[in-house]
Amino acid sequence: MAARNAGTELGDPRGGRALRNDPSRHAFLCHCLYGSCIPAAGLGKGEAAFPLPRIAKPDCSGGQNSELGWISKVYVNPPAVVRHAEQIQKWRTVKGNWQAAWLLKAVTCIDLTTLSGDDTPSNVHRLCFKAKHPIREDLLKAMDMHDKGVINFVLLGITVAAVCVYPARVADAVNALKAAGCNIPVASVAAGFPSGQTPIETKLAEIKLAVQYGAREIDIVISRSLVLSGQWEGLYEEIRQCREACGEAHMKTILATGELGSLANVYKASMIAMMAGSDFIKTSTGKEVENATLPVGVVMMRAIKEFYWQTGFKVGFKPAGGIRTAKEAITWLMLVKEELGVEWLKPELFRLGASSLLEDIEKQIFHYVTGSYALQHDLAMA
Numbered sequence: 001m002a003a004r005n006a007g008t009e010l011g012d013p014r015g016g017r018a019l020r021n022d023p024s025r026h027a028f029l030c031h032c033l034y035g036s037c038i039p040a041a042g043l044g045k046g047e048a049a050f051p052l053p054r055i056a057k058p059d060c061s062g063g064q065n066s067e068l069g070w071i072s073k074v075y076v077n078p079p080a081v082v083r084h085a086e087q088i089q090k091w092r093t094v095k096g097n098w099q100a101a102w103l104l105k106a107v108t109c110i111d112l113t114t115l116s117g118d119d120t121p122s123n124v125h126r127l128c129f130k131a132k133h134p135i136r137e138d139l140l141k142a143m144d145m146h147d148k149g150v151i152n153f154v155l156l157g158i159t160v161a162a163v164c165v166y167p168a169r170v171a172d173a174v175n176a177l178k179a180a181g182c183n184i185p186v187a188s189v190a191a192g193f194p195s196g197q198t199p200i201e202t203k204l205a206e207i208k209l210a211v212q213y214g215a216r217e218i219d220i221v222i223s224r225s226l227v228l229s230g231q232w233e234g235l236y237e238e239i240r241q242c243r244e245a246c247g248e249a250h251m252k253t254i255l256a257t258g259e260l261g262s263l264a265n266v267y268k269a270s271m272i273a274m275m276a277g278s279d280f281i282k283t284s285t286g287k288e289v290e291n292a293t294l295p296v297g298v299v300m301m302r303a304i305k306e307f308y309w310q311t312g313f314k315v316g317f318k319p320a321g322g323i324r325t326a327k328e329a330i331t332w333l334m335l336v337k338e339e340l341g342v343e344w345l346k347p348e349l350f351r352l353g354a355s356s357l358l359e360d361i362e363k364q365i366f367h368y369v370t371g372s373y374a375l376q377h378d379l380a381m382a
Contacts, residue, residue, distance in 0.1 A: 291321025320353025
């Protein structure tokens, strides 16, 4: 794909004309936030990082999938993946209106997270308040964006995509969000998070309890030992049972990529997770030494793309762990746009798992609106 200047045009993914520097900043930001167009990111000529295998259609009916023999033949070219990731890191940073548009989009895709041993009802309530009001109201009003967010097709103002907590704190989050009068979903980690070293019966019971408490999204974690020992049928069956236990709740499958040993295993685990019925695949728990990295992101997105080509099913992607700055968030958004397309740049198909990212995004928006840098007391709820 030919490189394009991110600062001069807004590319229409549906093939229409480029929009040239809209004179209305408000119209520009709305256009980007609603997802019909996103500022183009420069990307050099692509390089196939690995051969794409044929895959079996996902079996979500509960039967054992017997078409996993191709998994052993998957090969990933790590140097090519790393070179592509290095190119991504050299992309030009967007500024001004373009940066504000990307950052508002990033806010709507954040799973605002607290996963600490000292979590209490009070700090979960505070997190939920921040989820409903991620950016200071006066800053949004200055951009005329205070009433421009959409959740479940209802105009509610800009909010984060979800609140993510431990199962024991799900009820606190559900009650806090209900009291705040918003419909932001609560996500819960489960299935032996973060190590995955619990019996399958315990994992399934934990998932069912989290759903019972009110979680509408479940972030499960796989047993890394099944990947490292090549037990692909066992991994498929474990994820399938978790999918069944989730019921109507959406399931995000955490691969813990920093502990899978190779990029080839990341690709294989991604495919198995999608075939077993995952709605999202997620990079990390945030507790590993190595969390979300661009090479891993490229491999997982190529797996998502191949899965979509083969089956017609769109699976979401969620990088998590170590994403702390606005610049990093924009890089991930650009990567998703270039690898998967603009249609993936919405909360239904893309999330950013983060606990401290929102603070830096709000600081950047404060600077965009006021022209000065925020002092600590300026963003007290960050």
